[in-house]
Amino acid sequence: MFYQKINNLFGWLLFLVALIVYVLTLEPTTSFWDCGEYIATAYKLQVGHPPGAPTFLLLGNFFSNFAFGDSTKVAYMINFMSASFSALTIMFLFWTITSFGKKIIGEPKSNSDVFIIIFSGILGSLAYTFSDSFWFSAVEGEVYAMSSFFTAIVFWSVLKWESEYDSQGDYANRWLILICYLIGLSIGVHMLNLLAIPAIVYVYYFKKYKVDTKGFILTGLISILILGFIFFGLIPQIVKWLGIIERVFVNNFGLPFNSGTIFFISAIIFMIYYGLKKTSENNLYISNSVILGLTYILIGYSSFTILLIRSNANTPIDENNPEEAVSLLAYLNREQYGSTPLLYGQYYTAGLDQRNPYSDGSPIYVKDENKGKYIISDNRKNHFPNFQKEHSGFFPRMWSRDNRHVRAYKEWANIKSRRGKKPTFIENLSYFFNYQLNHMYFRYFMWNFSGRQNDIQSHGSVLEGQWLTGIKFLDELRLGPQDKIPPGLKNNPGRNHFYMLPFLLGLIGLIFHFKQNSKDAWIVSLLFIFTGIAIVVYLNQYPFQPRERDYAYVGSFYAFSIWIGIGLICIIDNMKMIFNKYISIFLSFTLSLIFIPGLMAIEGWDDHNRSNRYTARDFAKAYLDSCDPDAILFTMGDNDTFPLWYVQEVENYRTDVRVVNLSLLNTDWYIDQMKRDAYNGKGVPFKMPHDLYKQGTRDIAIFRDNLKDRNGNLIRDQRWNISKMNNWIQKDTKETKVNFGKEYVRFLTKKLSIPVDKNIIFRNGTLNEVDSNLVLNSLNWNLNIDQLEKRHMMIIDLIDNNKWERPIYFSITIGNSANSYSYLWDHFQLEGLAYKLVPIYTKSNSGNIGRIDSKKLYNNLMNKFDYGNMNKKGVYMDETNLRLVMNIRNSFARLAGQLILEGDTSKAIQVIDKCIEEMPHSKVEYNFFMLPMAEYYYQCNQINKAREIIETMSSKLEQELLYFNQFNEKEKSSIIQEIQKSKSIYNRCLSIVNKYDEFDFYNLLLEKLNNTELSS
Secondary structure (H helix, E strand, O other): OHHHHHHHHHHHHHHHHHHHHHHHOOOOOOOOOOHHHHHHHHHOOOEOOOOOOHHHHHHHHHHHHHHOOOHHHHHHHHHHHHHHHHHHHHHHHHHHHHHHHHHHHOOOOOHHHHHHHHHHHHHHHHHHHOOHHHHHHHOOOOHHHHHHHHHHHHHHHHHHHHHHHHHHHHHHHHHHHHHHHHHHHHHOOOHHHHHHHHHHHHHHHHHHOOOOHHHHHHHHHHHHHHHHHHHHHHHHHHHHHHHHHHHHHHHHOOOOOOHHHHHHHHHHHHHHHHHHHHHHHOOOHHHHHHHHHHHHHHHHHHHHHHHHHHHHOOOOOEOOOOOOHHHHHHHHOOHHHOOOOOOEEEOOOOOEOOOOOEEOOOOEEEEEOOOOEEEEEEOOOOOEEOEOHHHEEEOOOOOOOOHHHHHHHHHHOOOOOOOOOOOOHHHHHHHHHHHHHHHHHHHHHHHHHOEEOOOOOOOOOOOOOOEOOOOHHHHHHHHOOOOOOOHHHHOOOOOEEOOOHHHHHHHHHHHHHHHHOHHHHHHHHHHHHHOOHHHHHHHOOOOOOOOOOHHHHHHHHHHHHHHHHHHHHHHHHHHOOOOOHHHHHHHHHHHHHHHHHHHHHHHHHHHHOOOOOOHHHHHHHHHHHOOOOOOEEEEOOOOOOHHHHHHHHOOOOOOOOEEEEOOHHHOHHHHHHHHOOEOOEOOOOOOOOHHHHOOOOOOEEEEOOOOEOOOOOEHHHOEEEHHHHHHHHHOOOHHHEEEOOOEEEEEOOOEEEEEOOHHHHHHOOOOOHHHHHHOOOEEEEEOOOOEEEHHHHHHHHHHHHHOOOOOEEEEOOOOOOOHHHOOOHHHEEEOOOEEEEOOOOOOOOOOOOOEEOHHHHHHHHHHHOOOOOOOOOOOOOOHHHHHHHHHHHHHHHHHHHHHHHOOOHHHHHHHHHHHHHHOOOOOOOOOHHHHHHHHHHHHOOOHHHHHHHHHHHHHHHHHHHHHHOOOOHHHHHHHHHHHHHHHHHHHHHHHHHHHOOOHHHHHHHHHHHHHHHHOO
16 A cells, blocks of 8 residues: 555656656747647647547647637647646656566565665656657647557556456456547547557456467467457448448438438447347356447547538638548548558559559549539549559568659669669668668667757768767767767757667666566567557658658657666666665666666757747748738648648638648649638639539649641640630530540640739739839740649639739748749749749749849848747757748848849848847858858948858858868768868858958968868
8 A cells, every 4th residue: 555655646746747847848839840730720629631630639629728818828738738648648657667667576565665666667757758759749739749648548557457457357347448448539649559459468368368379379460450450440441331321321312411420320329239238138248348348449439520520610721621421531541641552562663554554443422512412523543553563562662753762762772773673672671671660760769768969850861860879989880980070060959968878778677577577578569569660661651751750659669668667677686786775776776867867858958948939930920921911822831831820720810811732722622611711811712613623623634735726836836825724724625635544634835824914913012113114014924844733723723813913922931943833933022931923024043033022021021020039048949940940041141132232231231130130150050041141241341240150151161071071981972962062162151252352361261171171
């Protein structure tokens, strides 16, 4: 009883410690990536991206109420929810470790036994508290913190069942029913929780049955079957049959919509009732328990009905529009993301099977309110590609045919040039081990338990994002010289040294656990493997992922933290040979506490402390404030879309601007939503009828360049009015179609003209009268692509129907090529963090897109925009933030250059000063974008300020080159791009100094550069 009270007390104390840590480092508003979407959808119970997270939404909505009407505090409260569930995870981890420790030590018979068990729990749980990946998720409004909680409580619950079974018998099975309910709920957060099932099944087996080889193997098979049944069977098949029954009732029986759904749900409830009744009457205890368990999984899983309910309300965010059972299945199956081969499939060398290039898919049905039926929107004829059998194989890891990915495959697998030849299975495994296992899992694992080089996303470079030990000779074996590391890398907040101490203690714990209790060690190993390596195998990731993916493997790191705690028991056990019992316990614990969680906390604090950082929110507002009233703003990625959704949906900011995501604009449901008004924003004026852009219709249009008009002239050489092109695309006649196994729209010219009504553009402020001499009578638009996607067709429809009435903008972060901007960039005007489409021609390139409205841009950058406290001491700027900041810095540079061209050097100086004030070198390292600033200072006769920039940059580059020169020739080949980049920027510094006759300064810089060459 005494032990149990102490155990409970310390569990709650650990919860408080973790909660305090996470609250102190909590982001006060939205973050980048998916956080803005999750916070917005939770606040108003809207429908986010597939496969949805309704449990998270419901709980997030509950926590948002504690903002007490202050919309600016909603994000904080949902972030606080993540912190709370993360702290609860730490509490359950503590109790899990003490449960295993108690089985090693035995029933505590003395205070020393209690100390050993409790201390092991404290050490392991605190190590996980300060682990890199878990801490990252704990301080933002994303699903992974809550997902970790469900893994922790489910795993702890099965250990509770195990500990109570001997004394309580079958009554302890209530824990198993609770587990089923928690699994059902967790599906509404993330599927990761299901990966605890194999470990749970083995706990049951070890407790209930005598262990033998046959039973051990059979249990493994059963655990995989249960996992597969829930993941591939129960979750999708319930919805699949729901959709089939619904369709039969409506289409075949002529009943109203949702009648089949009501019948199917009623039938399930009846079958459950009947099954429970009969198994109870006939004393079929196991069958009764199985039915009861499935019932509770379904009860938890029923959280997904909230998506149907809210989708029918047509909320502003309603991704995939899953209004009924038929569309819900496609939503849950994430069909919009495609699929990757797992156990068998194509390699990147595979072409289409010439005899049977495509196979049919299942038709897509949509609700037709007018007909009162579900109709086929896309018959999906010839939908799935069939690849050449000779270029397919078992366990294909290198499957993407993207040219960039193919080049990376060859590098990671060391494939010599064999054009058209299928990779060998050894090469396939080489990529699997080198990239997928080592780079995309083991590297993350070592970040958490050995140390991290920096927070720069790594695609393989030894300078970026590698794991680190802090032990010089070990790091030099993998990462090259560790002396004279440039300050930019050495002082990176993400550079953490744990000296492998957590890793080594966990390794000791793993070995000790297998020696002391192999069954429990096997259970933890299963959790470790299934939440780590099994995910790697399932995801089958291609190179150049958009971001680091360590957050997906936190369950594996959770399992390893159990062994860190058990490792302390081993250390104490061996220390007893040297010291007496109590000295061994307290000395081992104190030293371990200082040098493992203590060290992890100290090293990790600066790169996990997001307090006082408002960059995601403020940059989102800046995007919107770049736009005129009632504007249409095109975006593309997560980070220029989701934060904007957050500020509009939650903080009700600039809701007059309609944000249109170009990647989503390829879907019919999103176009439907964009047509509707939302808050103060008018619907986007798309006029194309739904039937013409529904799924399976006008997904692409294909260019045909060999057709002639009646006069024998090639149509491809003609420039069509945009209305003519729009009407052509929307025609459903033979002349507009071409057949490639499936009927597609064809277009005959890439040359369009957009008429310009000057009265409208001056009246509504699209342009100022002072620019009247530059305004074109007709804007020439050259679409240099052979296939138009649905989004291109919708942009044509929009421009044709808008007729310059509403301003159209494109986010500056969409890309840096003409294709990224649908080949409109020669008619852009930079006004902030967005380009406005204007009828003025300005030749553009990736470095200088569009013309500049210096008045608007000046007002936005200098007066309107806030910069998220990024210049404040202690505000952490990670790589995601810094990437976006580079775009802002470039806007400052372009504005300064434009003001100098206009003769306003006074304002140009103010602009550069403001840029340096908001983005100082100490927080945002000077880079290539600062070179124009130095030159502009020279042009404004600010010699000292120009020198200061050049000195700072040249000193940085000099240290980089001196560092690179320590690498041997073989090592240099892996960083050749970094070397060339540093030399190129240094030479640009020399060029600028020489251009402005700074001869002494030039000679000094040249001498330093030469010294870097001599040192090699």
